[in-house]
Amino acid sequence: MTFFPHFSQHQVTIALSVYIGLILNSPVLIRNCAGGWLQTSSALLSALALFSLCYLLVRFFSLFGQTGYKFFSSFTLLVSAAASYYMTFFNVVIGYGAIVSTLTFDTDLNSEAVGYTFFLWLVLTGLAPCVWLWFTKLTNTTYSNMGIKSIAKSCLPILGALVAFNVSIKTIIAITEDHARKNNQYTASTGGIIAHSYLPTNWIASLSIYLHQLGKESTSNQKLYDPSKHFTYQATPALDDLFVVFVIGETTRWDHMGLFGYERSTTPLLAQEPNLIAMRGTSCDTATKLSLRCMFVRENGTEDDAQRTLKERNVFAVLRKLGFTSELFAMQSEAWFYSSLDANRYEIREVVAAEYAYSKHPIDDMLLVAQMERSISKHLQGKHLIILHTKGSHHLYSQRHTRDFANFTPECMDIDDSCTKQQLINSFDNSVLYVDYMLKNVFDKLRNKNALVFYVPDHGESIEENQHFHATPKEMAPPEQFRVPFIVWASDKFIAQPQHQVLFSNLKKREENNFNPHHEQIFDSLLGCMGYSSPDGGINTQNNWCGDNPKSMAFDNHSSGLSQR
Known part of the structure; x- marks a missing residue:
């Protein structure tokens, strides 16, 4: 032609x-x-x-x-x-x-x-x-x-x-x-x-990630024990329009938060929240990849080996089976974990950051709040779960917040700088201030809804002279690497419902009794605090913070991690 x-x-x-x-x-x-x-x-x-x-x-x-x-x-x-x-x-x-x-x-x-x-x-x-x-x-x-x-x-x-x-x-x-x-x-x-x-x-x-995860789901995830297939989970009607947001923190320690008596006012906004429960807790491990494996499955849902080999599916995948839609937005790139959530969609750090990469907007955790707001607007009917995986207080601490949050100076400003312990602590505390600000913004987007928010970091971190480190083998790790805050916030609409008043009251009693939660309890407590029950043992009552049995679990291997600084 x-x-x-x-x-x-x-x-x-x-x-x-x-x-x-x-x-x-x-x-x-x-x-x-x-x-x-x-x-x-x-x-x-x-x-x-x-x-x-x-x-x-x-x-x-x-x-x-x-x-x-x-x-x-x-x-x-x-x-x-x-x-x-x-x-x-x-x-x-x-x-x-x-x-x-x-x-x-x-x-x-x-x-x-x-x-x-x-x-x-x-x-x-x-x-x-x-x-x-x-x-x-x-x-x-x-x-x-x-x-x-x-x-x-x-x-x-x-x-x-x-x-x-x-x-x-x-x-x-x-x-x-x-x-x-x-x-x-x-x-x-x-x-x-x-x-x-x-x-x-x-x-x-x-598309490559999608095809890879599709093949992976048909093999590894299907081999894991799925609690939703072996237990009965009963929901209250109040769950039909519920929004649940789980904020996964990074490295933030409870002993650097004003909420827990720290000498610096690092959580002034959280301290003003009336519907907030804050407890000193313990992580299941000292590194992100390891903690993400053990903190969202049932107790003993991983092998007690160095790799924390998974044996069961996590609570987020169970919620999807129970009828919740879910989305995850992350400032990290743990795609192996995100794919295990069975979420409707997820966006890793590079995807979230790409939207703002050529603007003057800082690439930090506040981008996740904007993503969360969009997710809510697309699921106004509720019964929707949003997971936010933050960068939190990960080193380099001074890069985790904008300059107007540099309240404590001098800071450690460069990874190659020779920094004193005080400079590192100043920077770390400023990052906690930004966590405080970010969480307050999360709450603000949910105040007029039936909503429940959990905030739990993956692990703590040791801060010494010119040093910052975590991921020490759990058998020999120092206490501060296990110190993580457990924060639960509820909207007025959530607490106004009679069945939720009881749940929140039980949680409040634990806070008043200085209860020390653990990562291994999140599976049972997230379901329990949302209002689920299980007549055949799908929720361990001893691990449910919102249950009517306020007795604490004893984890002797990490008990030293709960002592004050």
Whole structure:
């Protein structure tokens, strides 16, 4: 056909690379250039990296022959064009959650996000280039008739693309980290942010995670003991419109919180909350990965080994089986844990940060509050669970809060600084102040709803002269690495219901009796405080903080961790 002239495969590859890498990404690239010099230079370097990556990807497709080349290129074109519609007009970050939502079998939800403008966009930006590609006759599609020199010459562009991609990415990382370091700001993985900000890496990475988790769920999770299949859980009618938010803290210690008698006023906002219960507690382990395994399953739900090998499914997965919708938003990237929650969707740190990466908004835990508010607005009917995995008081402490929260000075400002113990403590205490502020904002979004909020960090941390450390083997870890606060907040609407008044009253008695909760009790207490009961033993009454038996459990192996500083 004369309308579709002959092109070499290399020419088509360059055209596709420009189209997918630059043209479809142009609205996002232009938006990201609108900031200062850092944003502009990062966007320009990203453009070079995107072209290079697309070139390498499309060249890879040529290994599958001319038909395979056209098929995989067309698939990449169509999916990228579809994703670009939402990136262009709605500024959507394409992450795991977007892929899960797209691939859901809920046709009602999908139809609400797809209209005639989407199909028009897809025809013009995706289908039309695919038609051109399939009718174009390609030349030089194999190496069979080429000499060594010709093959070597054809490989030079591949080498150039590899070099350009690596140089541009490493330059972006270098200038971003240098800027963050000079301004004492936290930045998520720069490579991860770029991958989730642009086509086609955003949907390729998210689709890969989805397929990986799909396969994983069909194997590992199915082998775990599922309490929802072996026990009966009965709910009160008050659960039908309930919102539950579980905030997973990071490294924050109870002995640095004013709520527990610390000499500094590090929790002034929490201290003013009338519907708040605060207890000195003990973590099940001293490292994030280990604690996330043992803190949300039933007592003895993990092996007592160094890896905390899981034996049972966690309480969040059980709540999904009991009819709750759930979403998780994280400032960390523990995807193995997030996938075990059976959540409707989750967004890891890089996806959350990508939305704000090219703005002047700090990348900190307050971004999770905005995500939580959006989640609530999409599930106004209630019976909805939101998990927020924070960065909390993780070192470098001074990067966990904005400068207006630097109440205690001097701080330890750089990871390479030689810092005194007092500087480290000042920075740590300022991070606790920011936790206080973040939690207050969480409560504010829920005051007019039937809502319950839990806040529990994963572990504590030792702070010594020029040192900060945790993850000491639990058998020999010092007490402070187990010191974590257990905070429960309820809205007025929650407490106003008679059945909830009893539950909250039982919890209050434990606080007044200086009850010391443990991670191993969260499974039973979260269900119990929400209003669930189990006639056949699905909830251990001794572990239920809101039950009518206020007797504390004794954990002799960590009891030293509860002593005051």
